Amino acid sequence: MDQEDKKLLSELLPFWKNLKENEKRQVMDHTILHAYKNGEQVHGGYEDCTGVIAVKKGRIRVYLLSEEGKEVTLFRLLENDICLLSASCILRNISFDIYVDAEGDTELFVLNSSVYDKLAKENPAVGNFMTDLISMRFSEAMWVMEQILFMKLDKRLAMFLLEQANLENGDVITLTHEQIAGHMGSAREVISRMLKYFSNEGIVNVSRKGIKIVNRKKLTEYL
Amino acid sequence: MDQEDKKLLSELLPFWKNLKENEKRQVMDHTILHAYKNGEQVHGGYEDCTGVIAVKKGRIRVYLLSEEGKEVTLFRLLENDICLLSASCILRNISFDIYVDAEGDTELFVLNSSVYDKLAKENPAVGNFMTDLISMRFSEAMWVMEQILFMKLDKRLAMFLLEQANLENGDVITLTHEQIAGHMGSAREVISRMLKYFSNEGIVNVSRKGIKIVNRKKLTEYL
Incomplete structure (x- = not known):
């Protein structure tokens, strides 16, 4: 990542200002910028521990997939949005499979799961951010469920x-x-x-x- | 609550041992024991800020309810289980309505929402417990959704x-x-x-x- 990307990433992470200097360095050292083509798979279910995703450019679709190939879109993430579910391996108690595809040409910051996990355990600001974000996605998923059911x-x-x-x-x-x-x-x-x-x-x-x-x-x- | 109930409550809360003495006192001073009859409503949607519930005896059913009265059960909580969604008013970003009814004669510990909120903000052990519990309920709800859809x-x-x-x-x-x-x-x-x-x-x-x-x-x- 060049300086501009690093600056952008620091602006995307709401807890950035609460990180200590060594924590900031860890984030920068363990984040990579990935480009995806339209329709390309970003994350493929529980086994896949992609990491924490922040959308630099483009759009991703987060969905459930049945064994028979049936899909249901849970939500879409646009520029500046962050996805934790793609780091399912570090989320205790999250045991459902989600799939993530790029829609259109997309660039994603991907932060290493275990580095993030360590941060969340040691820094309350990161932990609080996690609770808030998971609650938000929970609400969005429930909204989809209510739509489908009701x-x-x-x-x-x-x-x-x-x-x-x-x-x-x-x-x-x-x-x-x-x-x-x-x-x-x-x-x-x-x-x-x-x-x-x-x-x-x-x-x-x-x-x-x-x-x-x-x-x-x-x-x-x-x- | 008598001494026996207080002891039971302290055993039900996984973060109890991580609380300071004054925090323990706050929990005890702001928890009440409520008895419900079979079918009685415990919590009625978003507006209702019942508090954090721990099941002492019996069983509660947590469900979604449409405007037309259609219901879908998300999960049931049995003895010793804890429900945070009934304290929706303190959960930032949780914006869906859940309903909770007693099934059978039920006794619940109900901990005041704002006291719990203060604890969660100040004590990382309570905050981590929240993330874990919300993740677990998220997973359970997604399991129901997958069942219904797939x-x-x-x-x-x-x-x-x-x-x-x-x-x-x-x-x-x-x-x-x-x-x-x-x-x-x-x-x-x-x-x-x-x-x-x-x-x-x-x-x-x-x-x-x-x-x-x-x-x-x-x-x-x-x-």
């Missing part, structure tokens, strides 16, 4: 399309129905049926190029 | 029936189909249909008195 599919799909269009900076969603189903923990047939309904209502245009939102106002009414 | 219903129901029979110390499950559906985040019709199938297969007997497991071996094959 929310009607039309509302969920409307929310997903608006969010995805936002991520793609426009009105077009370039995902397949299969991919949307994966993100939402649903089945392709169910998503296709609902998209057809939205299409009949003049809310979206569905074509080979993707899904285009043509009546944003009407789509928003489903929220 | 597991086939026959397997889930088999697992639920065996677990519930265990809790009821025998082979009989005295819940209605509606209640089972609530626990599993499913619909009553779906559960009834699956129970009918299990019944036809000679695995359970379904009657007004409840569901009796008559072929435990065959039921276990679904796991």
